Amino acid sequence: MKKMASGMYNILGEGAFEYLAKAQALEREGKKVLHFEIGQPDFPTPEHIKETAYDSIKTNFTGYVAATGILELKQAIQDEVEFSRGFRPDTEQILILPGAKPGIFFTMLGLVNPGDEVIYPDPGFPTYGSVVKYLNAREVPIALNEENDFRLDPKDVEEKITEKTKLIILNSPQNPTGSVMKKHELEKIAELAEEHELYVLGDEIYSKMLYDAEFHSVTIRDETKERTILLDGFSKSYSMTGWRLGYIVGPQQVIEKMGLLMINALSCTTSFVQKAGITALKGDQEPLFEMMRSFRIRRDAIVKGLNSIPNFSCLTPEGAFYTFPNIKKTGMSSREMADHLLYNAHVCCLPGSSFGPNGEGYIRFSYATSVDTINQAIRQIRESFN
Ligand SMILES: Cc1ncc(COP(=O)(O)O)c(C=O)c1O
Known part of the structure; x- marks a missing residue:
């Protein structure tokens, strides 16, 4: 065999x-x-979100929908990104996915070649390193130290950048430590990415789950125009883990190609789940x-x-x-x-x-x-x- x-x-x-x-x-x-x-x-999952899904099924919103996501949900995400990150992406920059995880997978599938280096936090969400390995790319984990409250130190990132670096993955608030990056640290990493012409994936799935710290996004400089891909979703904030709903926002030419990955792999994200996502973002918080x-x-x-x-x-x-x-x-x-x-x-x-x-x-x-x-x-x- x-x-x-x-x-x-x-x-x-x-x-x-x-x-x-x-x-x-x-x-x-x-x-x-x-x-x-x-x-x-x-x-x-909050009742009003479930009601939207029931109604969508009852009214037969159960067929295929646009591969990159339904317009109404993309518009809700435009508002959400404008409110939480301070810029308004075009709808063509948004790709709706069945959960946040496929956003990690597709981003790497779309950007990383065998032999490319990918920088990511250690300890960190296991999918990052696993997908790097799967793609026969090089893992470049960066230690998060307790002395630095488990925040990724931009100096450590700078030291690890080489000619082969393709992508930096950030995750704030972070799994597994609960650390939250500061604005000046994210700015510095965004600057490094610009200087070295790298892509950045900001895994911001916990963006709504903070205690006293303020949320800042790594999209701060580039606003997802050229090199930054923002990943967020509904699983955690809206208790929707089993529904499978997430999204990425990124440079239009990258998102366009990822839309083709979507067509080939999944066709589209479940129609009535997307409707429920609109209610999650627009409804009672x-x-x-x-x-x-x-x-x-x-x-x-x-x-x-x-x-x-x-x-x-x-x-x-x-x-x-x-x-x-x-x-x-x-x-x-x-x-x-x-x-x-x-x-x-x-x-x-x-x-x-x-x-x-x-x-x-x-x-x-x-x-x-x-x-x-x-x-x-x-x-x-x-x-x-x-
Ligand atoms: C950091 C991080 N990113 C992504 C995900 C995946 O989220 P989803 O269930 O929406 O695929 C998780 C889930 O545990 C996570 O902790």
């Missing part, structure tokens, strides 16, 4: 799904597991605000709790719904710790190393669960060390 395509031997899975499967195996044995592994809000008020209370509870465990220390994240405690003083590896917590405390979190080598010495908790569950988990973790 001939071998599969070479990239297939390089592509990786995600730690979250691996640990979910381990936790489910324990549950089948009758153990009660407290879940902190999956990055998914525990709130239902109170469910989002309410969710964030709740996440703030949970964040404060989990940070306080984790800091009370001997040899754990935990920064207060400024965005998203993840904490990334340092466990180096326990002497355990992050995988040993995640396994210990799962099997001895019945608390499922993820090893930091599943987000890149620089995540070693940390574990990630997704605090998309109630304060009672958080407090119970902290008690069980403490007892597991007695």
Whole structure:
């Protein structure tokens, strides 16, 4: 039998799904597991968004639609980008996708050749490195350091740029650390990209999920005209993970070609889901605000709790719904710790190393669960060390 395509031997899975499967195996044995592994809000999709989808199905809005997305949703995204990033892209610069993840995949498929170098954060969302590997391109991970509150340092980016660099990927607010980049840092990276004629992918899926920090976008200089691709979506802010709806905004000639990728791979994003997306952006934002008020209370509870465990220390994240405690003083590896917590405390979190080598010495908790569950988990973790 001939071998599969070479990239297939390089592509990786995600730690979250691996640990979910381990936790489910324990549950089948009758153990009660407290879940902190999956990055998914525990709130239902708001009612008014669901109503739009029901109505769209009832009125038979169920056929193929334009490959790059329906105009009405693109117009809502124009308003959204103008409001949140301060510039108004053309509708031809917008591509609607089934989730944010295909935006990462298509951007790299569209821009990166074998041998090109791609700079991305470590620890970071596993898809970045995995797709770089799949494309036989070169991974250039940049360490996010706790001493710098896990923010990507533009100086480190500058040092890693070579003739072969094609793309820089940024993610703020960040998964898995919850860090939020500052305006001057994003400006500096945007400047470097301009100077070295590089593309930038700003993964801003958590753009609406901040506590005290202000949101700034890496589109700040280029406004997606020449080199910057903005990625955002509905999964997290509107509790729509299973609906699969996201978008990219980028230079028109790049988006036009990605529209062809879309035609070949998916034809279009689900018609009635796009209608629901319009309601999400244009409708009542109170469910989002309410969710964030709740996440703030949970964040404060989990940070306080984790800091009370001997040899754990935990920064207060400024965005998203993840904490990334340092466990180096326990002497355990992050995988040993995640396994210990799962099997001895019945608390499922993820090893930091599943987000890149620089995540070693940390574990990630997704605090998309109630304060009672958080407090119970902290008690069980403490007892597991007695
Ligand atoms: C940083 C980051 N980007 C992209 C995604 C993917 O989002 P979606 O579910 O819309 O594909 C996630 C989901 O966990 C994420 O954390």
